[in-house]
Amino acid sequence: MTQSDASRRAAFRARVAERKAPIIAGAYNALSARIIEDTGFEAVYLTGAGVTNMAFGLPDLSFVSLRDMAEHAARVREAVELPLVVDADTGFGNALNVRQSVHTLERSGADAIQMEDQILPKKCGHFEGKQVIPAGEMVGKIRAAVDARRDENFQIIARTDAAAVHGIEDAIERAHRYAEAGADVLFIEATETREDIERLPALFEIPLLINVVIGGKTPTLSQTELAGLGYGLTLYANAALQSAVCGMQRALSKLSEDGRLDEDPTLVAPFAERQRLVDKALFDRLSSEYGD
Template sequence: MTSPRKTLRALIEARRGVLLPGAFNALSARVVEDLGFEALYITGAGVTNMSLGLPDQGFMGLSDIAEHTARIRDAVQLPLLVDADTGFGNALNVRHAVRVLERAGADCIQLEDQVAPKRCGHFNGKEVISTEEAVGKIKAAVDARLDPEMLIMARTDACATQGFEAAVERAQRFAEAGADLLFVEAVTSAEQIRALPQRLGTPQLINMVIGGKTPIVDAGELAGLGYGLVLYANAALQGALAGMQKALGTLREQGRLAEDPALVAPFAERQRLVGKPGWDELERRYR
């Protein structure tokens, strides 16, 4: 059986625009897997929003994302790409973060070049560290991994502060430092989207943020351009929020809420997704 890390490497090298949904906890990861997606992304923004009720501005720590990674690794078999923000410090902190997240079950670890505390890639007010410091952090990540099949994804936010050309140059430097996957965040035009796969030889991820700065482009078109992965980091989160607001708004207005599939998942469906039939079988076996 092929390991998740080998599977993930094959997916990105095929450059066929694989859709990559984000998960913010184990149950959302189960939904991603149940719907037939080929890999999932553990979103730092989603963990911060859903677990802490805070914006994506550097409030998540290494222990938070490691705990979520371990729980999700137990829940699904899919390859896991894990958002490690800035690596939670300098190059030495990056080395530690990679070891912790690899033990927790990550198959790919994403690191970015923002000044800490970081911000969501589609917020204003971002700053980036020097190219030299960022390259050193990527080298530390590459050296830290124990399994050579574990992937390192390098993200740059330089497009917003230094321009598109500077972001491309940084991404190339990250590839030369050993990054397996590149992520140029928050490009703002169709021309930039088309240019990236032509300018950079290393496989790339592109982030489709609903309501963000990057134009939304169909995954098929992005595959034709040569992108490996098409990230929808918080589609599940935004869908869950809309669903909660709709169901609870109905409850508030009407004073009752029946098992209406237009508003809530059926009771039986919830038990299926959390694996209750399997636990019932184990209970019978050990009784």
């Protein structure tokens, strides 16, 4: 662990503890992470759904592995300096697997992981038909994650999907148990009413993350409203993915219909902008310096 890793993780933990609901935007690859950094967000979330959708063309039904997420995390870490939260699904197995997952993802450059209490194979939190493991089993996973981290500022975000299975009160009870087990941040997925969104942060001594899924089950409140309620983080896991899909559909439909596509900034990023985002100027300078 470098000093920059340590300082970044400590600063991110302090930021979450402020409970001002900064938005953390989801990336599905290194370039999307760089655009998130370039547009001014404070942290980036490597989304398992995004990697599944964009890298494999599959739905969010537990098709990605620890190796997939670690490889993507390493690429994102190389591309950006932002704090990086990695979606670790269910921890990729039992408590012993969770231990290995934490070691692997921390080495890959993650500053936090999010881990949920669904059974394997898990589903997107806003799909129907989810099932959850016993709360005690998840407690063991959280304890394993806490013990496995090398940096105490590496945060464990404990997610429960129990609201959709057993109701919101069961999800709240589970979240309390997960906090007692050592979780740093709590995440009650698919909260369906504004009333519950408003009351949840005050029920816990540690910060909560709220997941805003565009088109999903959770009502959308502004970042200002969520900060006023005391949320630690506001997650937009797949805003980049959904906007990218929309942009590709628009541009490629135009090309298909017209048989040509010009550098129209309402449809495509200009060539020069693409080179800026991948920092081509740096490599031009290095090439000159090294006489290549």
